[in-house]
Amino acid sequence: MILYDYPRAPNPMRVNLFINEKKLEVKRKIIDLSKHENLKPKYLKINPWGTVPFLVVKKRVITESIAICKYLDSLSPISPNLFGTSPIQKAIIEMYRRKIEFDGMQATGEAFRNSAKSFKGRAFAGTAKIPQIPELIDRGKVRTEIFFNFLNKTLKNSKYVAGKKFSIADIDAYVTLSFAKWIKIDGTNKRKYVTNWKVNLEKRKSFIKYNKLFR
Ligand SMILES: N[C@@H](CCC(=O)N[C@@H](CS)C(=O)NCC(=O)O)C(=O)O
Known part of the structure; x- marks a missing residue:
């Protein structure tokens, strides 16, 4: 493998x-x-x-x-289970994960892929030749900010994105936060709950190990 x-x-x-x-x-x-x-x-x-x-x-x-x-x-179905164990947990995690992917990652990607010079003529990942649409840059940024507001509201009432337990939804949201820097959006800006959650995640060994790669 x-x-x-x-x-x-x-x-x-x-x-x-x-x-x-x-x-x-x-x-x-x-x-x-x-x-x-x-x-x-x-x-x-x-x-x-x-x-x-x-x-x-x-x-x-x-x-x-x-x-x-x-x-x-x-x-390796060993702990930690990041996709949930009970039917309701699995559904809630998947619900947030999809929202993050569509409303967060894709929104950021929309602004990024339509603005980056290196992706001229290739506005979507992969081989297809698709022209950039400059109007989508601002739209993508607005959508990204809306997403971080949603994330902040979610994290006001819960330690992790999908509840009390860390899950794949936290990974996806953290990746969106990091990706958004590429379009010069700081998702923590004036968002206390996102900020606290980020600080908390960055104490995890797995995140420390990843972030060390780029120091
Ligand atoms: N839906 C795919 C998306 C994969 C994707 O977009 N990968 C990007 C990197 S984040 C890529 O390979 N981009 C290369 C390119 O467009 O040249 C997934 O979930 O893995």
Whole structure:
């Protein structure tokens, strides 16, 4: 099993934090996105979508971050369980996770992919040639701010995003917070509950290990 990875980018970051939380050891191959290595024919042959992360397991390829996390989770269904255990927990975690992905990560991505010079002509991740739409930059930023307001409100009443227990939803929200810096949005700004939650998460061994990569 090999994880094709570029830990700095938001989606690989989700998988990296998950792996750290579960204390798993996974063999990795780094694909340097800054050099567009993901679009080289040798990698497109393995993953035609041209994105990272992807996991190769006995010639099968798993490309979506959460699909990778779920696969690793079922190989190692040990504590901590980050997807929930009871039916209601599982549903609540998935509900928040989807909201974070659509209203947070995608909103940030909308502003970022439509503004970054290096993605001119490639406004979506992967190989498709899609022009940037400058009007989407401001819209993406507005959506991102709305998302952080929602997150702040959620965290006012609960220690973690989906309740009393740390879950994959916290990983996704933290990744969004970090990704938003790329569009110069500080999600903690005037948001006390997001700030406290971030400080708390950054004390976790898994987050310390990840953040050390870039010091
Ligand atoms: N839905 C995919 C998205 C993967 C994705 O967008 N990856 C980005 C990095 S965060 C990528 O590979 N970008 C490379 C490019 O567009 O050239 C997932 O959940 O993993």
